Amino acid sequence: MQNSRPDYGETTGLLYDLAMQKYGIAAQTVVLCEECSEVIKAASKLLRYGKQGRQDLVEAFAEEIADAEIMMEQLERYYGIERDTIEQYKFAKRCRLKTSIDGDSNGVPDGETKED
Numbered sequence: 015m016q017n018s019r020p021d022y023g024e025t026t027g028l029l030y031d032l033a034m035q036k037y038g039i040a041a042q043t044v045v046l047c048e049e050c051s052e053v054i055k056a057a058s059k060l061l062r063y064g065k066q067g068r069q070d071l072v073e074a075f076a077e078e079i080a081d082a083e084i085m086m087e088q089l090e091r092y093y094g095i096e097r098d099t100i101e102q103y104k105f106a107k108r109c110r111l112k113t114s115i116d117g118d119s120n121g122v123p124d125g126e127t128k129e130d
């Protein structure tokens with residue numbers, strides 16, 4: 015895997031740059047915090063009411079995840095965080111999760127290698 019910007023395309027990257035220029039890092043960081051809180055609220059509602067017959071809550075959760083991811087991508091771009099860095103952290107954390115689930119000393123999730 016080679017180093018790269020997040021894989022959302024140049025048009026989206028330009029959009030994120032324009033948003034950052036217009037609103038600034040402080041405002042965009044506040045919006046990220048707000049969107050993360052909306053993810054928490056949507057997850058909480060799903061836990062409280064369950065998903066049976068509540069596709070509206072599942073959709074709301076998906077929408078809030080999208081909002082939060084968009085803000086994370088903007089800050090990721092602003093701070094020059096490489097996609098590979100995030101993927102490496104995610105891989106390591108999935109390995110830790112697998113280890114905690116099944117006590118596997120290898121810790122590599124099924125279908126992945128340490129080189130992914």
Ligand SMILES: [Mg+2]
Nearest residue numbers: 049052078081
């Ligand atoms: Mg939202």
